[in-house]
Amino acid sequence: MRNMNKNWNIMTGNEAVALATKLAGVRFVSAYPITPQTAIVEKIAEMVANEKMDAKFIEVESEHSAMASVMGSELAGVRSFTASSSHGILYMHEMLNWVAGMRLPILMAVVNRSIGPPWNIWADHSDTMIQRDTGWMQLYGESNQEAMDTIILGYKLAEHKDILLPIMVMQDAFTLSHTSEPVEIRDEMVVREFLGDLNLPFKIDTNRPMGYGSLMPPDGPFMELKMDMKKSMYSAVDRFVEITKEFNDLFDANFPGPVEGFMMEDADYALITLGSISSTAKYVVRNLRNQGKKVGLLRILLYRPFPKDLVISYLRGLKGFGVVDRSSTYGPYGSLYMDVISSIYGKLEIPAANFVAGLGGRDVRVKDFEEMFTKIMEGEEGEIWINVGVK
Amino acid sequence: MMNLVIYLFNFSIWDLGNKMYEIRFHGRGGQGAVTASKILATAAFKEGKWVTSFPFYGTERRGAPVAAFTRIDNNKVELRTQIYSPDTVILLDKSLMNIINVTDGLKENGLILINSRKNDVLNHPELKKFKVAVVDATSIAIRNRLGDPAHPIVNTAILGAYAKISGIVKLESIIEATKDLSPSKINENINAVKQAYDEVEVI
Amino acid sequence: MVLVPTAYAPSSNNKTSSWRTTKPVIDYGKCTRCMICWKFCPDVAIGVTQGMNLEFPNERFAKMEAPYIDYDYCKGCGICANECPFDAIDMVQESEM
Numbered sequence A: 001m002r003n004m005n006k007n008w009n010i011m012t013g014n015e016a017v018a019l020a021t022k023l024a025g026v027r028f029v030s031a032y033p034i035t036p037q038t039a040i041v042e043k044i045a046e047m048v049a050n051e052k053m054d055a056k057f058i059e060v061e062s063e064h065s066a067m068a069s070v071m072g073s074e075l076a077g078v079r080s081f082t083a084s085s086s087h088g089i090l091y092m093h094e095m096l097n098w099v100a101g102m103r104l105p106i107l108m109a110v111v112n113r114s115i116g117p118p119w120n121i122w123a124d125h126s127d128t129m130i131q132r133d134t135g136w137m138q139l140y141g142e143s144n145q146e147a148m149d150t151i152i153l154g155y156k157l158a159e160h161k162d163i164l165l166p167i168m169v170m171q172d173a174f175t176l177s178h179t180s181e182p183v184e185i186r187d188e189m190v191v192r193e194f195l196g197d198l199n200l201p202f203k204i205d206t207n208r209p210m211g212y213g214s215l216m217p218p219d220g221p222f223m224e225l226k227m228d229m230k231k232s233m234y235s236a237v238d239r240f241v242e243i244t245k246e247f248n249d250l251f252d253a254n255f256p257g258p259v260e261g262f263m264m265e266d267a268d269y270a271l272i273t274l275g276s277i278s279s280t281a282k283y284v285v286r287n288l289r290n291q292g293k294k295v296g297l298l299r300i301l302l303y304r305p306f307p308k309d310l311v312i313s314y315l316r317g318l319k320g321f322g323v324v325d326r327s328s329t330y331g332p333y334g335s336l337y338m339d340v341i342s343s344i345y346g347k348l349e350i351p352a353a354n355f356v357a358g359l360g361g362r363d364v365r366v367k368d369f370e371e372m373f374t375k376i377m378e379g380e381e382g383e384i385w386i387n388v389g390v391k
Numbered sequence B: 001m002m003n004l005v006i007y008l009f010n011f012s013i014w015d016l017g018n019k020m021y022e023i024r025f026h027g028r029g030g031q032g033a034v035t036a037s038k039i040l041a042t043a044a045f046k047e048g049k050w051v052t053s054f055p056f057y058g059t060e061r062r063g064a065p066v067a068a069f070t071r072i073d074n075n076k077v078e079l080r081t082q083i084y085s086p087d088t089v090i091l092l093d094k095s096l097m098n099i100i101n102v103t104d105g106l107k108e109n110g111l112i113l114i115n116s117r118k119n120d121v122l123n124h125p126e127l128k129k130f131k132v133a134v135v136d137a138t139s140i141a142i143r144n145r146l147g148d149p150a151h152p153i154v155n156t157a158i159l160g161a162y163a164k165i166s167g168i169v170k171l172e173s174i175i176e177a178t179k180d181l182s183p184s185k186i187n188e189n190i191n192a193v194k195q196a197y198d199e200v201e202v203i
Numbered sequence C: 001m002v003l004v005p006t007a008y009a010p011s012s013n014n015k016t017s018s019w020r021t022t023k024p025v026i027d028y029g030k031c032t033r034c035m036i037c038w039k040f041c042p043d044v045a046i047g048v049t050q051g052m053n054l055e056f057p058n059e060r061f062a063k064m065e066a067p068y069i070d071y072d073y074c075k076g077c078g079i080c081a082n083e084c085p086f087d088a089i090d091m092v093q094e095s096e097m
């Protein structure tokens, strides 16, 4: 039974994101609609038009322009927001790098969708995995509640004075974006107090004109700037732990933080997942536990920066694990697998399999997770594609 | 055991215990199957249940077959897969029985609620293994001027019938959810819910 | 505090006139005050002035605003001379001045 004393409503992931931007006091929004993100843009435009949200909304002709315009507004010191999916994110790729390099704490909500061809509008993490080296932080949620909470936490993290980096917050296409489920609505006044005002030390000031992002020679501080970005990004893991604690105390919530260990305490075998498929994985873990199998699940929420020390601490003592990648990458293995393996290199020696599942919205079923657990318990390793070629 | 006791003595038929209910809606684009799944979820949500409701995404156009799903549970719903073996199928358009396998995966003795007159589906071979209920939601919708006679919107009426025969959700909750989610003709929709509640028959 | 790629380099410290090899000179006798040069100068080195004792094509122009070139910042690109519809701007070699 839900705690009926709290302020619940039933809403889709897209509606939760739109409402969260209002709660977070976003003052500027520019976005170009694309399936399955469209409802976010529509809902915000409606709230602005009905004066329920005190923000400026500007329509643009492309995602590249959407990112360019939020870059301008954020530089002016205004909390800004955009949202996109799939090919929209590819189109803004150049601007993503500019925004991160300029250290602008912009938040973009992403509804993860595959990349064509063939044309496909369903859930797949390829669209954001492809952007993992742009200098944006990445946060993957598994429920509509997290779709709301990651927006609030995302601004808090991005705008931290020692971090100042943009952040993408993800939810899966349709599985969350178009699914209605209960969401506890955070109190607007408390959210505003939690976030405070955006204070950008280098914002545009006509009394003190500056050059932004101008030419930097090889012996100029180019490398130093990149090193500082990486340092700030990796300090974000600890900051996120602190911020999560503050958030949970304030809202009586149970947001997990950078990673979530589910039944990991005495587990022998575990899967590592991202996003909404983790919910089904938990269901399977619970069932297998009831059958006496010592299994667990490690869910990564904060993917960039990659919380390597936390991952190591959870994996220590396992007899085997599997990493589930829901994206197509053409490196030796999937992106998440490579991050996990390079994090534990030289520290842990555990057999590990890399599962590829759920591309282009293919359902990742209960029996698929059961198959993955069976395989890792049998000690299988290498890249294994799940539920392919059986249609 | 505890749940059984409550069931026998209180006749509190909407106590779900630890069971999760999965309901699949079939309709044609424009009949309101997606909204129906949302109204049902909202009604159960108002009773404190955990719910999820989601459409099956394909090409959306008027007249094409569409499906939508609702899960209802006392505890948080963790499953995020499609629904493969529903407890209940709700059929907004009986002609779909000729096009698709509407009972696909339906649990044995599961409930199928059909928008139809009783005689049209009586002795239908496909329905033998299931508990079948019918309500003429089309006539009820037309009577209440929901949609137009060529394209009546039957989703609210069928939910009134579901409230009566399923025991999962109360009539009042369906009415409250209908008020929240009907874009217009709220009173007409509520009347349709009530009439279907009275007229539904198990065969 | 994070490192940000911004530079506070006021233009008063950074005069770009040293880059110039040819220099635009306005013939105010030909200039019709159309201000096209002002619009085109990529470095905002052409300003607007009034009340200077300039030549003018006829009496009506005496009280009008006129373009003037700020030689501290003009880089000598020649765009103004190219765009002037009345051939009122000449590019002159710096060494000849």
Ligand code: SF4
Pocket: C026, C030, C031, C032, C033, C034, C035, C036, C037, C038, C067, C083, C084, C085, C086, C087, C088, C089
């Ligand atoms: S473009 Fe030529 S005519 Fe026009 S204002 Fe400039 S110098 Fe004068």
Ligand code: SF4
Pocket: C023, C024, C040, C041, C042, C043, C044, C045, C046, C069, C073, C074, C075, C076, C077, C078, C079, C080, C081
């Ligand atoms: S030469 Fe170039 S920089 Fe100089 S005034 Fe003309 S347009 Fe401007």
